Amino acid sequence: MRRTIFFLMAMMGSVLGLQGSASADLFLQLSDNSGGNTGILTTTGALLTFSGTVGNFSVTLTAITSDNVSTGSSLNITNLSVSLKSGAGLVSGGDKLAIDAAGTNYSLPVGPTLTLASSGTATFTNSNSGDSLTYQSYLSTSNSSTAGAGTASGSSTLTSTGGVPPLSLSTPTNSATVTGRTGNYALSSITQIDIVSLAHPSLVDTTGSAIATAVPEPSTMAIAGLGALGMIGYGIRRRKGA
Numbered sequence: 001m002r003r004t005i006f007f008l009m010a011m012m013g014s015v016l017g018l019q020g021s022a023s024a025d026l027f028l029q030l031s032d033n034s035g036g037n038t039g040i041l042t043t044t045g046a047l048l049t050f051s052g053t054v055g056n057f058s059v060t061l062t063a064i065t066s067d068n069v070s071t072g073s074s075l076n077i078t079n080l081s082v083s084l085k086s087g088a089g090l091v092s093g094g095d096k097l098a099i100d101a102a103g104t105n106y107s108l109p110v111g112p113t114l115t116l117a118s119s120g121t122a123t124f125t126n127s128n129s130g131d132s133l134t135y136q137s138y139l140s141t142s143n144s145s146t147a148g149a150g151t152a153s154g155s156s157t158l159t160s161t162g163g164v165p166p167l168s169l170s171t172p173t174n175s176a177t178v179t180g181r182t183g184n185y186a187l188s189s190i191t192q193i194d195i196v197s198l199a200h201p202s203l204v205d206t207t208g209s210a211i212a213t214a215v216p217e218p219s220t221m222a223i224a225g226l227g228a229l230g231m232i233g234y235g236i237r238r239r240k241g242a
Contacts, residue, residue, distance in 0.1 A: 024066040026044075026048045026064055026075075028048050047064070048065075048101075056088035059080070062078045062080070068108050070109050073187065073212045074210065082203070082204045082205075094194055097192065100190050101188060102144075102146065105186075113179045114178045114181060114185075114215060118173070119173045120207060122205070124169075125166045126201060128160065128162055128195070131159070131196055132157055132194045133194075135157075135171055135189065135190075136152060138187070138210070141185050143184045143186045148190055153176045154172075187210045189210050
């Protein structure tokens with residue numbers, strides 16, 4: 001009987017995706033419209049950082065991290081600070097910085113249907129009216145490391161109303177349903193910061209997250225329910241036999 005119980009528990013763990021966590025391969029590209037480009041940074045660990053200049057911008061990125069766990073995989077941008085570097089001249093139409101992040105080889109959560117949720121924040125300090133940040137997340141069932149590949153969540157833009165005091169804004173949570181996954185997948189995000197004027201030395205601090213969670217399928221729920229009923233039945237039989 002104990003072997004039967006252990007088998008049922010192992011089967012339920014497999015169905016519900018109770019595997020250990022693993023790290024995704026991370027990719028980062030930063031570029032601006034004045035022609036400055038860092039190229040592509042890659043790692044096979046669970047952390048990416050950056051500090052330096054990109055075209056007309058000074059950029060400090062505390063971390064890009066990934067989680068690959070049964071409850072929901074994620075690609076996270078933590079504490080990204082962006083400002084125009086000293087002496088930078090504004091290009092026609094304003095300066096635009098793009099931060100493209102991606103993580104490949106996500107295997108969890110299990111199931112062919114996933115929900116992609118996208119959210120972010122921005123704090124504008126000493127900013128110009130019209131300075132903005134746009135954030136969007138993507139899920140690629142072909143496991144592409146190209147930021148923007150696959151199914152997109154809704155795009156969110158946060159726009160400063162100007163002024164010296166810090167202005168903190170948060171995007172709504174935008175979601176999309178992704179179907180047809182058969183193997184590992186990729187998460188990515190594209191963040192664009194637009195500086196429209198040199199009147200203030202604008203500083204933008206931002207975070208962003210792309211999170212994939214499972215959509216329970218009827219067959220999965222049925223198997224899980226049968227396993228739970230089996231365990232309940234076994235407990236009742238034990239009490240009656242005592």
